Amino acid sequence: MSAPAPPPSHTPSPENPPSTSQLSEVRAAISSLLSQPSYDDGSAGPVLVRLAWHSAGTFDKATHSGGSNGAGMRWESEGGDPANAGLQHARAFLEPIKHQFPWITYSDLWTLAAVVAIEAMGGPHIEWKGGRTDFADESDKRIPPRGRLPDGSKGADHLRWIFYRMGFNDQEIVALSGAHNLGRCHADRSGFDGKWVNNPTRFSNQYFRLLLANDWKKKTLDNGVEQFVYVDEDTLQDVREANDGKEPSAEEIEEATLMMLPSDMALLDDAKMRVWVEKYAKDKDLFFDHFAKVFAKLMELGIQRDANGNVINTDNVRDGYKSAPKKSDRPTAPEKDQNKGQIGHEAAVLKEQNREKWAKL
Numbered sequence: 001m002s003a004p005a006p007p008p009s010h011t012p013s014p015e016n017p018p019s020t021s022q023l024s025e026v027r028a029a030i031s032s033l034l035s036q037p038s039y040d041d042g043s044a045g046p047v048l049v050r051l052a053w054h055s056a057g058t059f060d061k062a063t064h065s066g067g068s069n070g071a072g073m074r075w076e077s078e079g080g081d082p083a084n085a086g087l088q089h090a091r092a093f094l095e096p097i098k099h100q101f102p103w104i105t106y107s108d109l110w111t112l113a114a115v116v117a118i119e120a121m122g123g124p125h126i127e128w129k130g131g132r133t134d135f136a137d138e139s140d141k142r143i144p145p146r147g148r149l150p151d152g153s154k155g156a157d158h159l160r161w162i163f164y165r166m167g168f169n170d171q172e173i174v175a176l177s178g179a180h181n182l183g184r185c186h187a188d189r190s191g192f193d194g195k196w197v198n199n200p201t202r203f204s205n206q207y208f209r210l211l212l213a214n215d216w217k218k219k220t221l222d223n224g225v226e227q228f229v230y231v232d233e234d235t236l237q238d239v240r241e242a243n244d245g246k247e248p249s250a251e252e253i254e255e256a257t258l259m260m261l262p263s264d265m266a267l268l269d270d271a272k273m274r275v276w277v278e279k280y281a282k283d284k285d286l287f288f289d290h291f292a293k294v295f296a297k298l299m300e301l302g303i304q305r306d307a308n309g310n311v312i313n314t315d316n317v318r319d320g321y322k323s324a325p326k327k328s329d330r331p332t333a334p335e336k337d338q339n340k341g342q343i344g345h346e347a348a349v350l351k352e353q354n355r356e357k358w359a360k361l
């Protein structure tokens with residue numbers, strides 16, 4: 001694979017951000033890797049969205065620390081936060097793009113990948129601005145401490161505590177939670193298991209409609225984790241019809257089972273948040289409009305700009321648009337393979353897939 005460097009006059013810096021045509025090429029390259037037939041539901045999109053959100057969601061407005069600058073998840077201190085388990089897949093998916101466009105910072109690449117993925121999955125266009133820089137090494141004091149991301153087993157008080165710290169309000173918490181229309185939970189990453197909606201690679205407001213419409217039942221999984229589940233009878237009926245009336249197999253029942261985290265259910269239980277669940281369930285356009293605004297705000301956490309959109313964080317201006325050298329093509333966190341069912345086990349599979357893929361290049 002060739003690695004075209006931008007012309008010297010376009011080497012990005014805070015004063016000379018990547019040109020529109022450079023970014024269009026990166027956007028196109030991201031779009032072309034979204035389809036991943038052997039991964040999850042055939043798409044890298046959802047996990048890329050989660051990577052960007054976790055890179056930004058460490059922001060603390062009181063100390064102005066954390067946020068989408070720096071791409072600190074490249075190192076164990078942030079990448080190894082249990083909340084970030086599984087995101088090595090997303091980082092590894094983007095390595096070929098970093099190889100192709102070495103000038104882009106990881107922090108810009110991760111955030112850009114999410115907005116490209118959301119739009120490609122049928123979601124709204126989200127305004128995105130570049131200019132984030134990469135921290136040089138793991139000793140950088142700007143890498144946020146672990147523990148700043150939300151816990152799915154908790155309720156509305158916890159959500160407020162976490163998201164108010166970043167500067168969001170109740171409406172924004174609900175709009176952001178609508179991202180759970182995408183992707184799934186993995187028992188060997190978070191302990192939770194399953195998808196929220198029938199089609200987890202198509203962005204819509206179905207998450208809110210299901211939250212309100214279904215009779216969610218608490219279920220304790222084999223690993224002791226509690227979540228809420230609902231078996232979609234329409235899907236089971238389709239299976240019966242397709243199989244000449246034969247009852248669905250255990251696998252087919254699992255496929256028809258949808259889930260909610262306790263933190264998703266909290267949006268229903270809290271009167272102020274529920275108002276927004278109801279609005280978004282009824283009005284997809286309103287949800288898309290609010291989601292586009294709040295996701296753009298999320299991606300900007302920790303970034304300060306002047307009126308022209310140039311990043312003016314003191315460190316960014318001092319150090320320039322510092323793009324970190326490309327990381328290894330192997331997933332880097334966690335370092336040790338673990339047993340099946342433990343966080344990190346999946347890294348072994350990915351490591352092998354990457355080894356084979358890169359051996360061919």
Ligand code: HEM
Binds near residue numbers: 046152185187189191
């Ligand atoms: C409200 C608090 C939130 C909690 C407690 C929470 C928790 C979780 C958990 C436990 C998972 C499953 C991880 C796994 O097992 O792989 C997950 C997945 C996901 N979350 Fe959230 N999340 C929250 C907010 C958000 C926000 C704000 C976004 C983006 C705007 C988001 C986007 C996603 C996506 C796209 C996935 C699927 C990832 C995949 O398929 O690999 N979440 N979340």
